[in-house]
Amino acid sequence: xxxxxxxxxxxxxxxxxxxxxxxxxxxxxxxxxxxxxxxxxxxxxxxxxxxxxxxxxxxxxxxxxxxxxxxxxxxxxxxxxxxxxxxxxxxxxxxxxxxxxxxxxxxxxxxxxxxxxxxxxxxxxxxxxxxxxxxxxxxxxxxxxxxxxx
Amino acid sequence: xxxxxxxxxxxxxxxxxxxxxxxxxxxxxxxxxxxxxxxxxxxxxxxxxxxxxxxxxxxxxxxxxxxxxxxxxxxxxxxxxxxxxxxxxxxxxxxxxxxxxxxxxxxxxxxxxxxxxxxxxxxxxxxxxxxxxxxxxxxxxxxxxxxxxxxxxxxxxxxxxxxxxxxxxxxxxxxxxxxxxxxxxxxxxxxxxxxxxxxxxxx
Amino acid sequence: xxxxxxxxxxxxxxxxxxxxxxxxxxxxxxxxxxxxxxxxxxxxxxxxxxxxxxxxxxxxxxxxxxxxxxxxxxxxxxxxxxxxxxxxxxxxxxxxxxxxxxxxxxxxxxxxxxxxxxxxxxxxxxxxxxxxxxxxxxxxxxxxxxxxxxxxxxxxxxxxxxxxxxxxxxxxxxxxxxxxxxxxxxxxxxxxxxxxxxxxxxxxxxxxxxxxxxxxxxxxxxxxxxxxxxxxxxxxxxxxxxxxxxxxxxxxxxxxxxxxxxxxxxxxxxxxxxxxxxxxxxxxxxxxxxxxxxxxxxxxxxxxxxxxxxxxxxxxxxxxxxxxxxxxxxxxxxxxxxxxxxxxxxxxxxxxxxxxxxxxxxxxxxxxxxxxxxxxxxxxxxxxxxxxxxxxxxxxxxxxxxxxxxxxxxxxxxxxxxxxxxxxxxxxxxxxxxxxxxxxxxxxxxxxxxxxxxxxxxxxxxxxxxxxxxxxxxxxxxxxxxxxxxxxxxxxxxxxxxxxxxxxxxxxxxxxxxxxxxxxxxxxxxxxxxxxxxxxxxxxxxxxxxxxxxxx
Numbered sequence: 001x002x003x004x005x006x007x008x009x010x011x012x013x014x015x016x017x018x019x020x021x022x023x024x025x026x027x028x029x030x031x032x033x034x035x036x037x038x039x040x041x042x043x044x045x046x047x048x049x050x051x052x053x054x055x056x057x058x059x060x061x062x063x064x065x066x067x068x069x070x071x072x073x074x075x076x077x078x079x080x081x082x083x084x085x086x087x088x089x090x091x092x093x094x095x096x097x098x099x100x101x102x103x104x105x106x107x108x109x110x111x112x113x114x115x116x117x118x119x120x121x122x123x124x125x126x127x128x129x130x131x132x133x134x135x136x137x138x139x140x141x142x143x144x145x146x147x148x149x150x
Numbered sequence: 151x152x153x154x155x156x157x158x159x160x161x162x163x164x165x166x167x168x169x170x171x172x173x174x175x176x177x178x179x180x181x182x183x184x185x186x187x188x189x190x191x192x193x194x195x196x197x198x199x200x201x202x203x204x205x206x207x208x209x210x211x212x213x214x215x216x217x218x219x220x221x222x223x224x225x226x227x228x229x230x231x232x233x234x235x236x237x238x239x240x241x242x243x244x245x246x247x248x249x250x251x252x253x254x255x256x257x258x259x260x261x262x263x264x265x266x267x268x269x270x271x272x273x274x275x276x277x278x279x280x281x282x283x284x285x286x287x288x289x290x291x292x293x294x295x296x297x298x299x300x301x302x303x304x305x306x307x308x309x310x311x312x313x314x315x316x317x318x319x320x321x322x323x324x325x326x327x328x329x330x331x332x333x334x335x336x337x338x339x340x341x342x343x344x345x346x347x348x349x350x351x352x353x
Numbered sequence: 354x355x356x357x358x359x360x361x362x363x364x365x366x367x368x369x370x371x372x373x374x375x376x377x378x379x380x381x382x383x384x385x386x387x388x389x390x391x392x393x394x395x396x397x398x399x400x401x402x403x404x405x406x407x408x409x410x411x412x413x414x415x416x417x418x419x420x421x422x423x424x425x426x427x428x429x430x431x432x433x434x435x436x437x438x439x440x441x442x443x444x445x446x447x448x449x450x451x452x453x454x455x456x457x458x459x460x461x462x463x464x465x466x467x468x469x470x471x472x473x474x475x476x477x478x479x480x481x482x483x484x485x486x487x488x489x490x491x492x493x494x495x496x497x498x499x500x501x502x503x504x505x506x507x508x509x510x511x512x513x514x515x516x517x518x519x520x521x522x523x524x525x526x527x528x529x530x531x532x533x534x535x536x537x538x539x540x541x542x543x544x545x546x547x548x549x550x551x552x553x554x555x556x557x558x559x560x561x562x563x564x565x566x567x568x569x570x571x572x573x574x575x576x577x578x579x580x581x582x583x584x585x586x587x588x589x590x591x592x593x594x595x596x597x598x599x600x601x602x603x604x605x606x607x608x609x610x611x612x613x614x615x616x617x618x619x620x621x622x623x624x625x626x627x628x629x630x631x632x633x634x635x636x637x638x639x640x641x642x643x644x645x646x647x648x649x650x651x652x653x654x655x656x657x658x659x660x661x662x663x664x665x666x667x668x669x670x671x672x673x674x675x676x677x678x679x680x681x682x683x684x685x686x687x688x689x690x691x692x693x694x695x696x697x698x699x700x701x702x703x704x705x706x707x708x709x710x711x712x713x714x715x716x717x718x719x720x721x722x723x724x725x726x727x728x729x730x731x732x733x734x735x736x737x738x739x740x741x742x743x744x745x746x747x748x749x750x751x752x753x754x755x756x757x758x759x760x761x762x763x764x765x766x767x768x769x770x771x772x773x774x775x776x777x778x779x780x781x782x783x784x785x786x787x788x789x790x791x792x793x794x795x796x797x798x799x800x801x802x803x804x805x806x807x808x809x810x811x812x813x814x815x816x817x818x819x820x821x822x823x824x825x826x827x828x829x830x831x832x833x834x835x836x837x838x839x840x841x842x843x844x845x846x847x848x849x850x851x852x853x854x855x856x857x858x859x860x861x862x863x864x865x866x867x868x869x870x871x872x873x874x875x876x877x878x879x880x881x882x883x884x885x886x887x888x889x890x891x892x893x894x895x896x897x898x899x900x901x902x903x904x905x
Contacts, residue, residue, distance in 0.1 A: 016668070017668055018666070018667050018668030018669075019668060020668045021648075021649075021651055021665060021668055022648070022649065025610060025649060025651060048668070052669065052670070055670045056669070056670045059653065059670050059671070059827070060651040060652055060653050060656075060671075061651075061652045061653055062610065062651045062652035063651070078572035078573060078729075079572045079573050079729070079730065079767075079770055079771075079803050079817070079818075079821075080572075080573050080729035080730045080735070080803060082817055083730045083731060083803075083805065083809070084730075114652075114824065116570075116572070116652065116654070117570075117571075117572035117573060118387075118611075119387065119569065119574070119575035119578055120387045120388040120391070120424070120575070121388075121424075121573060121575065121727070121728075121729035121730075121735045122388040122424035122425055122427065122735040122736065123388055123391060124729075128392065131392045132391070132392045132393060133387075133391035133392045133393075135391060
């Protein structure tokens with residue numbers, strides 16, 4: 001992501017120090033991850049110490065300090081989905097694509113999200129891929145669903 | 151700021167409003183143990199060792215004395231069965247990380263904390279934050295950061311800043327109650343400081 | 354629409370909007386809730402296509418509304434003005450619905466709700482037991498309006514409470530009404546909103562803030578999203594009234610980053626409210642100025658905690674601070690900041706327009722009004738419901754919730770997720786009431802009611818909640834961070850039936866210390882589910898201790 005684009009995002013929020021989280025969110029959304037040099041640029045332009053930005057970037061699960069995959073997979077691990085068997089869905093996903101929640105496959109095909117409750121308990125157990133909800137699934141459905149995402 | 155009159159362990163204490171109970175107690179010669187507290191730093195309230203009982207308008211609660219401001223007619227108890235239990239458990243939890251820390255060991259004796267109540271943890275760091283806060287508030291270099299959250303929380307040196315700033319400082323080393331900080335510094339220096347990468351590419 | 358500058362201008366504008374509505378014009382309400390749409394727009398497109406194909410454009414309206422609440426039977430489509438409810442509608446059904454019902458005025462039988470027990474069909478919303486047994490003072494508006502249309506909100510009386518407050522009441526009078534109504538916080542604290550407002554009002558400061566907490570991090574709670582996405586103007590109106598009462602000219606809305614439709618609806622609502630003159634300078638000619646800024650949550654549970662949220666708005670990492678000085682006195686940038694939950698703000702307009710006496714007539718002695726409950730777990734009708742306080746849990750679970758699926762028996766219900774408590778089936782007649790529930794160690798929390806059937810392992814459930822907290826704890830204080838660490842080690846042993854002698858006692862001691870000495874509510878209530886489980890299901894815990902396993 002080039003310096004100019006970063007500056008545009010910073011200016012969108014008025015260059016205020018308290019906009020740092022919103023700025024990082026925009027960058028994460030566009031770039032899908034937060035490279036170190038970008039963090040340094042944001043730190044300098046907003047006058048927020050790099051230590052504070054690193055704290056924020058590692059604290060919040062939405063931010064990624066490593067490149068993300070082309071497809072975001074989210075197995076809901078909320079209480080209701082858990083009750084309906086989401087642990088087995090997650091296990092199947094982990095076995096199939098070989099990564100843990102918070103990680104990305106080495107071929108950058110999939111990133112596996114952390115599993116917070118999505119608030120659509122009726123659809124559980126569910127898996128969301130690139131914003132599309134696959135409802136009331138079984139472990140047997142997982143492979144077929146993921147096949148569609150290259 | 152007007153003066154405030156409160157009672158600490160049965161003793162009447164006068165203090166300026168906005169003073170913490172910890173400071174008010176100290177000025178009255180009453181000792182409250184602390185771990186993450188330092189006069190040069192903003193009070194942190196992380197270790198919770200300084201927890202005391204406060205009673206106000208008939209209600210009792212447990213608060214961190216380093217942060218709680220004095221109030222008129224406040225009744226404070228710095229020692230009680232519950233407080234002793236709180237301090238004992240906090241020490242036992244921390245001793246699982248740093249069983250050799252002199253501060254922890256001496257406090258453990260006083261509170262009957264058993265050093266091997268919990269299985270040994272792999273990290274020495276007790277996350278008191280003295281190093282992070284000292285570097286931010288006193289040295290204003292921000293070379294050390296808290297990263298991650300919850301049980302995964304860590305203290306990390308920021309290589310690009312530490313490599314420039316730490317070589318003639320290292321004042322945080324003496325603040326660390328455990329053997330973590332120095333070890334972390336030298337490990338970071340060996341593995342991640344930029345000039346090392348430069349030096350090896352020059353070869 | 355030109356800016357509305359006075360009370361009479363508002364009433365004129367409303368009359369014009371209402372007169373332009375053709376009351377017998379047919380229209381479709383497609384539930385745009387996340388469970389019904391599932392992240393796809395295919396259902397909406399299907400209907401739009403059909404209406405175009407069958408030459409009904411301009412003759413039939415389509416509104417993508419907020420959540421209707423009947424998630425278990427979704428996707429939901431309601432045909433007005435007859436209020437014909439179709440359930441489990443798929444895109445392929447659009448053609449039949451358009452031709453048979455919209456044009457032919459006949460009901461499509463197979464899409465009508467059928468009671469799973471009696472087999473009885475119910476065509477109209479008012480006949481469906483699920484809806485009939487609720488008191489939908491808030492949710493009832495959702496199926497009737499397009500959340501992206503401020504005119505729809507005005508047509509049902511929107512912003513009349515704001516006009517009444519700003520033009521015919523003083524801030525003190527507004528505050529008195531909210532106090533008399535005994536509106537208690539709906540986000541989990543249950544603290545009287547009027548008292549919080551009063552603290553902020555009395556704090557001496559030039560600049561004050563009011564904040565809407567739309568974070569809704571409690572797993573299993575999804576009612577705030579339903580009302581906020583479906584009726585954003587309701588919350589905006591409440592927030593402006595609150596600002597007026599407290600003396601704040603700036604409001605903040607803290608909302609979720611992961612729901613594009615919700616975000617769009619809120620942004621649009623603010624833009625339209627400003628255009629119409631409900632935000633900005635000299636609102637309705639009252640002399641009161643008010644602005645609202647939106648901030649997004651960033652995907653961590655603790656940022657829903659009031660002081661952490663305020664740190665987040667300041668642009669810092671969301672670490673809670675102990676509330677020795679209330680945030681209503683010193684909040685964002687040390688200024689008085691009154692924070693309330695989405696549902697709490699949603700209750701404010703009706704308190705002002707219908708009066709505190711009316712409001713206090715609903716509910717129990719100390720829990721007034723209605724509460725939205727989101728049902729989840731082993732229950733037939735997962736979804737969002739709204740009932741008056743005082744309704745028994747039995748009625749909610751069985752009469753509205755439809756009971757337990759797969760022929761299983763109810764074992765327990767749980768409020769408050771990882772910070773809450775469990776009630777065994779023997780206590781199912783407990784009324785929905787802040788105090789009755791918190792006395793039993795299962796405070797209502799945000800209102801997410803999680804149902805557990807006979808197959809649930811209570812030790813494993815406690816462990817699950819602890820895992821959640823491990824992922825969400827900020828890690829600043831020892832009792833929470835280290836307490837969770839050690840409790841997880843114990844649960845690991847116990848889940849394999851290898852609990853050691855003294856493990857339960859250690860858990861109890863860690864719970865006690867955590868609840869007394871932790872920095873914030875998250876740390877303090879880590880112990881709640883465990884203590885609650887030990888209170889009612891101790892035998893299950895004892896079974897997981899190796900030496901005791903044989904004895905029990």
